[in-house]
Amino acid sequence: LKEVIMQADQTSPIGVFDSGVGGLTVARAIMDRLPGESILYFGDTARVPYGVKSVETIARYATQIAEFLIERRVKLLVVACNTMAAVAFQTIRDLSPVPVLEVIEAGARGALARTRNHRIGVIATSATVASGAYVRAIKGLGNGCTEIVSQACPLFVPLAEEGWTDHEVTRLTAREYLGPVLAQDVDTLVLGCTHYPLLKPLLREVAGPGVELVDSAEAVSERAELLLRDLKLANPGLEPPRHVFHVTDVPMRFQEVGERFLGRPLGNVQLVKW
Numbered sequence: 345l346k347e348v349i350m351q352a353d354q355t356s357p358i359g360v361f362d363s364g365v366g367g368l369t370v371a372r373a374i375m376d377r378l379p380g381e382s383i384l385y386f387g388d389t390a391r392v393p394y395g396v397k398s399v400e401t402i403a404r405y406a407t408q409i410a411e412f413l414i415e416r417r418v419k420l421l422v423v424a425c426n427t428m429a430a431v432a433f434q435t436i437r438d439l440s441p442v443p444v445l446e447v448i449e450a451g452a453r454g455a456l457a458r459t460r461n462h463r464i465g466v467i468a469t470s471a472t473v474a475s476g477a478y479v480r481a482i483k484g485l486g487n488g489c490t491e492i493v494s495q496a497c498p499l500f501v502p503l504a505e506e507g508w509t510d511h512e513v514t515r516l517t518a519r520e521y522l523g524p525v526l527a528q529d530v531d532t533l534v535l536g537c538t539h540y541p542l543l544k545p546l547l548r549e550v551a552g553p554g555v556e557l558v559d560s561a562e563a564v565s566e567r568a569e570l571l572l573r574d575l576k577l578a579n580p581g582l583e584p585p586r587h588v589f590h591v592t593d594v595p596m597r598f599q600e601v602g603e604r605f606l607g608r609p610l611g612n613v614q615l616v617k618w
């Protein structure tokens with residue numbers, strides 16, 4: 345793997361990976377911010393969801409995916425999946441010869457930069473909340489006096505995939521989940537799951553104007569821009585970018601759901617037979 349880094353250059357793609365289609369929200373944020381960069385996406389659609397699996401299994405899957413992307417000479421790895429970032433980030437970083445960014449640290453930094461009253465809410469899948477990763481990241485980066493209120497919102501994943509992003513059922517669900525968080529007077533809310541950026545307008549409405557939403561997808565794309573610039577690895581954009589989407593299964597409605605998450609047509613989709 346060490347030789348790979350020697351071969352990665354400015355025109356190499358950014359490797360973005362997730363347990364499924366959700367990470368396409370991160371790919372989308374990177375495409376919007378860095379339109380000259382090519383993306384090699386990996387979505388483990390055959391084994392999703394990761395949120396309910398053991399740490400060992402998630403780490404094994406994450407290793408397999410990271411190696412797959414590194415072998416294809418990515419210049420940077422972006423762990424788009426909050427669950428993988430929460431439990432397997434160290435494993436991925438230890439094996440990777442290229443820099444690794446992940447959504448949790450990016451989201452934590454984004455939240456700390458925005459909060460004024462030092463009361464931050466975090467919404468995520470059950471596994472991410474149980475890992476305590478956001479709390480550790482925010483406490484580790486902050487000055488220690490930040491209050492963090494975490495709330496698992498497992499129903500948001502299927503609601504977003506169903507396309508119910510502006511639906512009364514989702515609005516009621518959001519009121520139910522966010523009620524206890526908002527009661528704690530948070531002024532900042534971290535969207536700690538790949539699927540939640542799709543619910544942003546509805547969450548903004550439910551949370552009200554006094555609460556800033558931090559989108560981990562946007563936060564990680566900002567970090568990627570700065571890192572590539574610092575490492576002099578930004579693509580000069582002499583040729584149009586080339587995006588390839590690797591998936592381990594092409595499930596029902598994959599195209600429709602994927603394109604909604606990506607916000608544009610999915611071009612080159614390749615099935616990986618593991």
Ligand code: DGL
Pocket residue numbers: 362363364366367392393394395396424425426427428469472501536537538539
């Ligand atoms: N991608 C996952 C995350 O961001 C959600 C779906 C899953 O559980 O695999 O946490």
